[in-house]
Amino acid sequence: MSGVVYYAAMSLDGYIAEADDTIEWLTGFEAVPPADGVETVEGGYDEFYEGIGALVTGSVTYEWVLGHIQRGGSWPYAGKPCWVLSSRELPQPDGGEVKVVNASVTDLYDEMIAAAGERRLWVLGGGNVASQFADAGLLGQVCVTIVPVVLGTGKPLFAHRLPGPPMRLTAALPRPSGMIELRYQVVT
């Protein structure tokens, strides 16, 4: 399936990161199995990632990933081209196919979709970049995994109110961890 998907994890109150860009609430989340009677569905990230051909991200998210690498990780998207939107010069990761560009998502769209081929373009985030795709009418799907914690403040899933009608729910997938993935088709 081709197209553009924004796939992210969000706190119950709508944030993808704390105000200082930390995400320990996500990386350190310990499963809380759902109550009896809630039917859960296995799956999640690996299955999603298999269907991705290319990625695009904002510089704040990219710098978080680079920081993670410096703490002993490796570039997590090896083999898939990744566009990083920035007005600044940024370092390249070892083993990554990264293009740092200062351009609009509209101007980059054809190139990124061509690179994704038969697979999808993943808008990795954050809310700033996802909002640019939505504003330009280029976002096809939003897949958000709700993590059952409340942060009170932080970086939102989208940076501002989006144009267009409400999105259409296509799947609700409760996970054994106590998270739930919601899939929405963007309606234009």
Ligand SMILES: NC(=O)c1ccc[n+]([C@@H]2O[C@H](COP(=O)([O-])OP(=O)(O)OC[C@H]3O[C@@H](n4cnc5c(N)ncnc54)[C@H](OP(=O)(O)O)[C@@H]3O)[C@@H](O)[C@H]2O)c1
């Ligand atoms: N929970 C999750 O699943 C998840 C997913 C993704 C991200 N996150 C978190 O979300 C936070 C970042 O989100 P964010 O919305 O604040 O930032 P972001 O979208 O990652 O980055 C925004 C920055 O990218 C650059 N940029 C964006 N569009 C551009 C364009 N068209 N041309 C040139 N430069 C452009 C600008 O910075 P410069 O020009 O100054 O470089 C802009 O300030 C991070 O904490 C990250 O860890 C969480």
